[in-house]
Amino acid sequence: MAAVQWDPFEAIERDVRAMVADPRWADVPAPTQAQAMAARLLRTPDGACWLFGTHARWHRHDAQDGLWHLSAPPAAPRVRAAATPAHPAPPVPQELLPSAADLAFDRGSTQAFVGPDVPRDMTERLRALLDVAGAAREEEAPFSTGPLREVFHPDVTAPVAAMWGTIMWCAYAPAFDGNEVLLSMFGEFLSRPLPGDDWVRWLPPMPLSALTALYIERLARGAGAAVRVAGQLAGTARVLLADPRFAPRAAALLAMVEPLRARPWLDHPAGDAEAARRAWLARCPPHLGGALEAESSPGRHLRHMLYDLVEALSFVEVHGADPRAVAASLLAADVQAVAPGVAPQLYPWLDPELRRAFHAALTDPGHPLRGCWPRDGEPPAPLRPPDRASAAALLGAGYAAGLAWCRVTGTAPPPRGFPTSSATVTCLIHERDDPAPSVPATSAEWIRHS
Structure with missing residues (x-):
C-alpha cells in the first residue's frame, strides 16, 4: 500500500482553524495574533509565501510588490508536499488575521444547475409555496417598480415575484438546465422567454436592490403587504437552504428579512430601495458577510x-x-x-x-x-x-x-x-x-x- 503523502497546506489549515476557533483567540492582541500566524506561514519551492488567513482562504505574498494577495493554493501534490515553514517570514498585516466569523462561514458549492438538478423534494416544496403565491388576493398585484417588474406579466402577484427574486439572488451561479423544473414552474408568470438555448438558461444576476424595491413598494401600501412579501422571501430562502448552491446567500437573506416579520416598522425610515438595501446589509451577521461580497464590493x-x-x-x-x-x-x-x-x-x-x-x-x-x-x-x-x-x-x-x-x-x-x-x-x-x-x-x- 502506498504511503499517504503529508500535505503541509492541509496541516496548517487545520492548525489555524483549531487556534482561531478557541474562544480565547478573540481576546489575543493583534500583534500577538500576527506573531502566531507568522509561525504558520509556508514557503513553496518557487519562493512564494502562503498564509491561511481572513475569509478562511489562502493568501500569497508577492515579493515584487511586497503585498499579500488572495490566491488559491498550489494544486500539485508534489508542490504542496515540498512546502516548508517560511523563515524569515514577511510581516502579517492586521487585516489578514482570521477571525471566528471567517471560519464559521460555509461557502457552499460552486456547481451550476446543469448536471445535478435541484432536488425533487425542494422543487415540490417550492411549488407548494408558488401555488399559494399565485392565488394571492388581487391587492397583491400589480407591482410596478424595480428589476422584477420587467420579468413578469402585469397581473402577477408580488409574492410570486418575491419567490423568483429570492431564487435568483441566492443562486451562486444562475446557469440552469433548460429542463429544470424549478424554472418551468414559473413559466406561466414570465412575460418573455428566458435567455439561453435548449441546453442551458443563462440567467443574469439578481441584485439585492430588486428585492428591497419590491419590499419598499409593498411597504408604501401598508405594513401588512410588506410583511407578506418578507414572509415569502423568508419562506423561499428557508427551502433553498437545503441545496449548497443556494445555502450561503439563503442564510444571509433569512438573517436580513426575518426581523421584518416580527418588527414590520424596522425599515420605515428607509424611504427607498437603496436605503433599505443598506439597512438589510447592516443586519447581516459577520459570519455570513462572505455571502454579500457582490453587494458590498x-x-x-x-x-x-x-x-x-x-x-x-x-x-x-x-x-x-x-x-x-x-x-x-x-x-x-x-x-x-x-x-x-x-x-x-x-x-x-x-x-x-x-x-x-x-x-x-x-x-x-x-x-x-x-x-x-x-x-x-x-x-x-x-x-x-x-x-x-x-x-x-x-x-x-x-x-x-x-x-x-x-x-x-x-x-x-x-x-x-x-x-x-x-x-x-x-x-x-x-x-x-x-x-x-x-x-x-x-x-x-x-x-x-x-
Whole structure:
C-alpha cells in the first residue's frame, strides 16, 4: 500500500482553524495574533509565501510588490508536499488575521444547475409555496417598480415575484438546465422567454436592490403587504437552504428579512430601495458577510470568484498545467469575446501573477495560453473535467466569474453564456438529471423556446 503523502497546506489549515476557533483567540492582541500566524506561514519551492488567513482562504505574498494577495493554493501534490515553514517570514498585516466569523462561514458549492438538478423534494416544496403565491388576493398585484417588474406579466402577484427574486439572488451561479423544473414552474408568470438555448438558461444576476424595491413598494401600501412579501422571501430562502448552491446567500437573506416579520416598522425610515438595501446589509451577521461580497464590493467579489475558478480547475494539474494560469487564460477568452475594451478595468483587481497571464493571453495571439481557449465550442481535451461533479463545479465557477467581471465593468452578460462556460456545457449534455416523466413541469414547453 502506498504511503499517504503529508500535505503541509492541509496541516496548517487545520492548525489555524483549531487556534482561531478557541474562544480565547478573540481576546489575543493583534500583534500577538500576527506573531502566531507568522509561525504558520509556508514557503513553496518557487519562493512564494502562503498564509491561511481572513475569509478562511489562502493568501500569497508577492515579493515584487511586497503585498499579500488572495490566491488559491498550489494544486500539485508534489508542490504542496515540498512546502516548508517560511523563515524569515514577511510581516502579517492586521487585516489578514482570521477571525471566528471567517471560519464559521460555509461557502457552499460552486456547481451550476446543469448536471445535478435541484432536488425533487425542494422543487415540490417550492411549488407548494408558488401555488399559494399565485392565488394571492388581487391587492397583491400589480407591482410596478424595480428589476422584477420587467420579468413578469402585469397581473402577477408580488409574492410570486418575491419567490423568483429570492431564487435568483441566492443562486451562486444562475446557469440552469433548460429542463429544470424549478424554472418551468414559473413559466406561466414570465412575460418573455428566458435567455439561453435548449441546453442551458443563462440567467443574469439578481441584485439585492430588486428585492428591497419590491419590499419598499409593498411597504408604501401598508405594513401588512410588506410583511407578506418578507414572509415569502423568508419562506423561499428557508427551502433553498437545503441545496449548497443556494445555502450561503439563503442564510444571509433569512438573517436580513426575518426581523421584518416580527418588527414590520424596522425599515420605515428607509424611504427607498437603496436605503433599505443598506439597512438589510447592516443586519447581516459577520459570519455570513462572505455571502454579500457582490453587494458590498464587486471587485473583492471578483477576486473570490477567480479563487473558486482556480480551485475548480485543479484537475488540470495532472496534465502539468497551472490552474492559475489556465484560469487567467479562460478569463481572457471570455473578455476577448464579449467586451475586449473593458480589460483595463480588470487589471487592478488581479494579483500580479494572474494579471501577467491574463495580459499575455489577451494580447499575444501566439501565446501558449491561447491553447486553453475553446475551439468550435468545445474545450481542449486537458480542460475536460474528469467527472460530472467537476464539470458542474467548473461550469458554475466559470459563469460566476464571468458575471463578476461584468458587474465590475458594467458589461451586460451575454444572453447565451460566456464562451468558456458554454464549452463546459458540452461535458455535461449527456449527464443531465432531466425530470422524470412522473414529475409535472408546468409550462415546460413554453420555457424551452427562446
